[in-house]
Amino acid sequence: MTDVAGSARIDKRAFVEDGAIIGENCEIGPFCYVGRDVVLGDDVTLMHHAVVEGRTDIGAGCRVFPMAIIGGEPQSIRHDGSLTTLKVGKNCTMREGVTINTGSSHGGGKTVVGDNNLFLANSHVGHDCVIGSNVVLSNNVMVGGHAIIDDRVILSGGAAIHQFVHVGRQAFVGGLAGVVNDIIPYAMVVDNPAFMGGLNVVGMTRSGMSRSELHIVRKAYKAIFADGRVRENASAARDAFAGQSDAALEIIDFVLNREGERALTTPGSRRRGGETG
Template identity: 75%
Template sequence: MTRIASSAVIDKRAVVEDGATIGENVKIGPLAYVGADVVLGDNVTLMHHAIVEGVTELGAGCTVFPMAVIGGAPQSVRHDGSATRLIVGRNCTFREGVTVNTGSSHGGAETILGDDNLLLANSHVGHDCRLGSNIILSNNVMIGGHATVHDRVILSGGAAIHQFVQIGRQAFVGGLAGVVNDIIPYAMVVDNPAFMGGLNVVGMQRAGIGRDEIHVVRKAYQAIFSGGQVLENAKAAREEFADQSAAVREILDFILDRDGDRALTTPGSRRRGSTA
C-alpha cells in the first residue's frame, strides 16, 4: 500500500507505483518515476524525469536531478535477479544523468551511501559499493562494483575507480585518473595508471590538521614510501610516528589493517609499478 504524506507535492504527470513510501514535504516533478519498493524521506526533491526504483531508500533532504537513475539493477552478469538494496543517507545530491545501482546477490546485496554527498553529472556508482559522507564525485566519475570510498574524498572529472578498490579518507583523485589500487588517506593521486603525487595538504588543512602535525605526516609519508618496502616501512613507522599524529595512525592502520586483495597506489607507480 502506498503511503504518501499529506504535505507531499506530486505532479499529476509523475508515476508513483503502489507500495512506495513518500515522506513529508517531498516534491516530485513531472514525468518522474518512483518504484513500488522506494522510500523517500522527508524533504526529498525529485525533479522532472528523475527515476528512483528498486529497493531504494533516500534519506531526508536528498535531491535527484533530471535523467538520473537511482536504484537501478546491478550491472553484473553474476547477479541472480533477486531483490537487493540501495540505502542513501541525508542531503545527497544526484545531478543530471547520475546512475547508482543496488547491491548484487553475490556481493552483499547492498549499496550504501552516507550523508551530504554530491554526485555531479553522469557519474556512476556500481553495485555493492560503500561510500561515506561529504564525498564529491565530479562529472563522469566511474566507480566499479564493491569499491569503498571513505569520508571527504574528492574524485575529479572522468576518474575511473576499479572494482574492489578502497580509497582512504580525505584523499584527492585527479581528473581522468585510472585507479586500480587502494589509496591511503590524505593522498593526492593523479594520472592513468594512477600514482601518488604527494599528500593532499589542502584537504588536511580543511580537516583542521595543524602545521606541526602536517609536518609529522610528511615525515611519516617519506619514511613509508622510501626504499620500496612499503609494508615493512609502515610497520617501522608505526613504532616511530603513531604516537605523534592521529592522521599518521589513520594512514598506517589503512595500510597494515585493511582487507582486500588490491595493492597500494604508491608514489611514481605509473613508472615503476606498485611494490606493496
C-alpha cells in the first residue's frame, strides 16, 4: 500500500505505484513516474517528467529536474536482474537528464550518494559508485561503475571517470579530462589522458587552509612525486611531515593505503600527457 504524507502534493497526471513512500511536503509534478520500491524523504521535489524507480531512497530536500532517471537498473551485462539499491542523501540537486543507477548483483548491490551534491545536466553515475558530500558533477560528466568520489570533489564538464577509480577529497578535475587512474586529495587534474597539473590551490584556499599549511602541503607533494619512486617517497614523507599538516598526511596516507586496482595519476605536461605509477 502506498504511504503518502498528507501534506504531499501530487499532480493528477503523475503516476505513483502502489508501495511507494512519499514524505511530508513532497511535490510531484505532471508526468512523473515513481516506482513501488521508492522512498521520497520530506520536502523532495520531482519536476515534470522526472523518473524515480528501483529500490531507491531519496533524502529530504532533494530536487529532481525533468527527464532525469534516478534508480535505473545497472548498465552491466553481468547483472542478474535482482533488485539492488540506490541511496541519495539530503539536499541533492539532479538536473535535466541526469542518470544514477542502482548497484549491481556482482558489485555489492548498492550505489550510495552523500548530501548537498549538485549533478548538472546529463551527468551520469554508474552502478556501485560511492559519491561523497558537497560534490559537483558538471554537465555531461560520466562516472563509471564502482568509482569512489570523495567529499568536495569538482568534476568539470565532460570529464570521464573510469570504473573503479578513486578520486580523493577536494580534487579538481578539468573539463573533458579522461581519468583512468586514482587521484590524490587536493590534486588538480587535466587533459586526456589525465595528468596532475599541481594542487587545487584555489579550492584549498577557499576551504580555509592557511598559507603556512598550503606551503607544507606543496612541500609534501613535491617530495612524493620527486621521481618515479612514489610509494617509497610517500613512506619517507609520512615521518617527515608527521604533525605538520593534516592535509599533507591525508595525501600521504591516500598513496600508501590505496586498495583499488587502478594505478595512480601522477604529474605530467600537456606536451607528453600523463604518467602512471
